[in-house]
Amino acid sequence: MLAAFVSTPAPKDPLSVLEVAERPEPEVPDGWTTVQVKAVSLNHHDLFSLRGVGLPQERMPMILGTDAAGLDEDGNEVVVHGVVASPGWTGDETLDPKRTLFSELHQGTMAERVAVPRRNVLPKPAGLSFAEAACLPTAWLTAYRMLFVKSGLRPGQTVLVQGASGGVATALIVLGRAAGLRVWVTGRSEEKRAAALALGAEQAFETGARLPERVDGVMETVGEATWSHSVKSLKPGGVLVTSGATTGFNPGAELNRVFFTQLSVIGSTMGTREELESLLQMCSTTGVRPVIDVELPLKQAREGFERMLEGRTAGKIVFTP
Template sequence: MFAVYAESFSSDDPLNGLVVGERPAPEAPDGWATVTVKAASLNHHDLWSLRGVGLREESLPMILGCDAAGVDEDGNEVVVHGVIGDPRWTGDEADDPGRSLLSERHQGTFADQVVVPRRNLVPKPDSLSFEEAACLPTAWLTAYRMLFVQGGCKPGETVLVQGAGGGVATALITLGRAAGLTVLATSRDEAKRARARELGAHEVFESGARLPVRVDAVMETVGKATWTHSIRSLRPGGRIVISGTTSGPDVGDAGLTHVFFKQLSIIGSTMGTRGELDLLVKFLHATGARPLVDRAIPMEEARDGFAAMAEGDVFGKIVFTR
């Protein structure tokens, strides 16, 4: 079958190990489902995999991709939850120490077909296109969990989204606005600030700019480059929810004095559960909010999508279609 896969690793030139070609069709074990992929979205995780982060050399070749929407063997339109956990685990899937994402231990979604545990399938409503639904399982689910599960954000609160432009950040802006939050956003890029405002941010600022108000919560995915600004932007008793460090994890000043004196909370957040994905799908169906697709391109042209993400030339989600 057709597939987009990692054949080797390179930290300097990750696209060097990317192959667009053929791989054997998957076989579904008992309790697993085969999904014919209609659309799959690209994540930074896929670039990190090509650098050898989170993916072992002995697992190569590995079909990339964590997200997909498609049709199961019974003709049902579904969204694929990409977290593969221990079937004996009964708690929050994000807490399962044995969990992995598709394309880490199990072949991913950038292919004609993908197999996943049947419990990982969420019904796709007709109101969402396959391209929109394919954006949800990683970036949008991460944003949903950050805001409403780990962050506990409520209508009327003010939230700062750092680094507007990426898939998680655009999801945070859209979901926050739809849920009745006052959304502030930052970006180094003037064009991306303008797009964030169009997307629903109430106010936008240059990265590091002093805000006119202290916020209830900061959604942090950037890390080193924005951490100090995030700490200083919070009201007393405020909280930071962090799910990534795209600029690096090491900070010169963690702002510990501010943390204890202002009684701030720092909360980690990773992915989300199958149940939360189902709630996210229903939230979008009910509110009419939709993922922002930066571009939808045939999966055969996946290399172009990877190159755009590597260069930072993205606002929203890159989606591969079949």
């Protein structure tokens, strides 16, 4: 079957080790099933995998991809939840110290077929296309958990989203607006800021710009490049929710500001199966849809990876096997 995969890491030149070629059919353990993949979305996690971050050489070759939508063995339209709990784990799977995502321990979803635990298969709402549904289990679920599970923000409050054009950031804009939040964003280019405004952001600013007023919350996925600005942008008692660090993991601490103004800094990772169910329901009832930048056949995966590596994104990049 056709798949996008990595056989050896390349920390400094990740695209040099991206392969799109034939791979063996998936092995199906007890309690698992197979899904015929109709669409899979690209995430920064996939670039990290090419670099060998969280994916040691001994687990390669590894098919990339953490989320997908497709058909189950009975032909039903389904969405694949990307967090795989360890055997016997109960409760919030994101707190399982041995949890993994597809493409870390188990072969990923960027293929014509993928093996998944049966509990990781959810019905796809009829109103969502396969491409739209494939955007939800990683980036959009991450945004949903940040806003509605972790932040404690209420409708009418102001939230700043750092980095306006990525998959999580665009999800935060659309979901925040739908929930009645005032959404402000930062973006590196006028084009990215204009796109964020078109999605529903109230105001858009250059990266690092002084804001008209401090905000109630900041959603942070950029990391080192924006961390100091995020902390300085918060009102006393404000909340910063972080779920990633695409520009680096060594931010300025700003600890004096954190404790003097009694800020909350909260980590958030992915989301649970139940939260994905809620996100699917929210999309169905509100008409909210993921923002897709480009949809490409899987054989052209390199083009999508190049767009993400160069920061030329305005929403999600989707591949169709």
